[in-house]
Amino acid sequence: MFIQAKRQGFSFFEILIVLTIIAVFTTISLPLLKRVYDHANGKILQTQLLHSIQFAREEAQIRHMPVALCQSKNNLDCSGNWLDGQLVFVDENKDGVVNSNEQILTTIQTRANRGLLRWRSFPSKRDDLLFLPTGAMRSDNGTFWYCPNTSGLPTWAIVLSKTGRARVAYPNKNGVILDAHGRLLQCADQQQMMLG
Numbered sequence: 364m365f366i367q368a369k370r371q372g373f374s375f376f377e378i379l380i381v382l383t384i385i386a387v388f389t390t391i392s393l394p395l396l397k398r399v400y401d402h403a404n405g406k407i408l409q410t411q412l413l414h415s416i417q418f419a420r421e422e423a424q425i426r427h428m429p430v431a432l433c434q435s436k437n438n439l440d441c442s443g444n445w446l447d448g449q450l451v452f453v454d455e456n457k458d459g460v461v462n463s464n465e466q467i468l469t470t471i472q473t474r475a476n477r478g479l480l481r482w483r484s485f486p487s488k489r490d491d492l493l494f495l496p497t498g499a500m501r502s503d504n505g506t507f508w509y510c511p512n513t514s515g516l517p518t519w520a521i522v523l524s525k526t527g528r529a530r531v532a533y534p535n536k537n538g539v540i541l542d543a544h545g546r547l548l549q550c551a552d553q554q555q556m557m558l559g
Contacts, residue, residue, distance in 0.1 A: 405511060408478070409519055409521065409531065411473060413521065415451065416492065417529070418468075418469065419451045419492065420494045420498050422453075423497075424494075426453065426496075427496040429493055429494065429495055430451060430454060431459055432450070432492040434450075435449060439467075440461050441461065441491055444480070446479070448472045450469075452465050452466060452467045452468055454491075454493060479509070480509050480510075483505060484502040484504070485505065500524075500525055500526075504523055508540060514550060516534065517540055517548050518533075524543070
């Protein structure tokens with residue numbers, strides 16, 4: 364008399380079904396996870412940038428001296444792009460350059476590791492924000508905007524008024540963000556758009 368051993372394990376067909384279900388769920392969830400990651404990355408950057416702006420403005424008022432906020436790749440001078448990090452320093456001669464006699468107040472390492480952060484000021488096309496002892500900005504106004512990728516539209520903007528106050532703007536019902544002068548904020552440069 365044969366005693367039949369009880370089989371343990373799964374058949375090839377059962378394993379194939381489980382792997383197919385896992386593949387379907389992964390395919391559905393990856394784009395959602397990327398959007399969640401991009402949103403969190405952008406929110407962290409927005410908070411850091413708002414704190415940097417507020418710090419520079421307050422330091423100008425406290426010290427009764429012009430204070431600049433600029434992009435900094437090496438934490439020593441104004442260089443690189445805004446995602447590399449920022450530098451806040453006393454800018455006595457208001458030139459947007461860290462001179463040997465000017466004190467660096469703080470450096471900010473940006474935690475965002477992807478996307479594009481752009482800056483535009485009016486009327487001058489300065490690469491830095493200069494806060495006067497009153498807390499007002501040297502330029503008329505300016506706008507930062509964040510793009511999770513280099514094409515498409517920005518997900519948020521920080522609009523700075525002449526008084527130095529910042530407000531956050533999000534896409535309107537048409538999905539676009541306009542700066543303080545009503546101009547469309549775009550992720551791609553005009554030259555890139557023409558080439559693409």
